[in-house]
Amino acid sequence: MAGATGAGDDSAEGVATVSGLLEAIAAGTPHTGAGSPLPPAGQARAGAAVVLWRAALAAGLPAGALAGAGAFADADLDEAVWLELMRSSAEHSPALTDADLVAERAAAHPGRPDALLLAAVLVSQAPGTWREAAVRRHARALLDAAAVLPGADRPDAWRELREALVNAGDVDAARHP
Known part of the structure; x- marks a missing residue:
């Protein structure tokens, strides 16, 4: 140091x-x-x-x-421990190695706020990386899965993911209620 x-x-x-x-x-x-x-x-x-x-x-x-x-x-x-630690790590150092693989694993957990927040951070930081398309694809799949959850089961964090995707150019993400 x-x-x-x-x-x-x-x-x-x-x-x-x-x-x-x-x-x-x-x-x-x-x-x-x-x-x-x-x-x-x-x-x-x-x-x-x-x-x-x-x-x-x-x-x-x-x-x-x-x-x-x-x-x-x-x-x-x-999974709960992994999501907590990975979300915290991404918030600290958003340019994670293997961000596409991280986003893929997070996409399997649409009902978990940490997964949605993690994906939002990755989408916000992915532009310009060669993994951008994969990160956005997995994040979009996560958003789509979260959007169909019953209202009581859908974490509020899905809104942050939707906003990150829209800001990254995924205009269709804005159509989610």
Whole structure:
């Protein structure tokens, strides 16, 4: 991080280092798709990853330092925990790695406010990235799924996602009631 001179390059290097560390932790975390419950060793690794991820969020790091958290896109973590941590990470460092995969996973949870807020942040930050189309496609699928939920089951956060999509140029998103 910043050395005795306070050089900006040191800060940028620190941001990249923390982001890379989060990616490395994610790589060592069990991934979804195994089809069976995690064995005790896998549960321990997943639990340790969550503790470290929470510590990074609480550390008051510079903007961008948590971008590597996007590498947790396929981590075998409890969905509510994953959504909470990923939303917080995206709010801190919106240019997440693997943003398209993060948006895809979030799209499976139209009834969860964290999923809708996460997608809204990703859509707002995606312009100009090569993953923009995939992020917007998954976010739009999430909006469409949330819009058909009964009113009592539809989180208010769907409005933020709709606004983010409209602001990103998805005029049809404005037609959702």
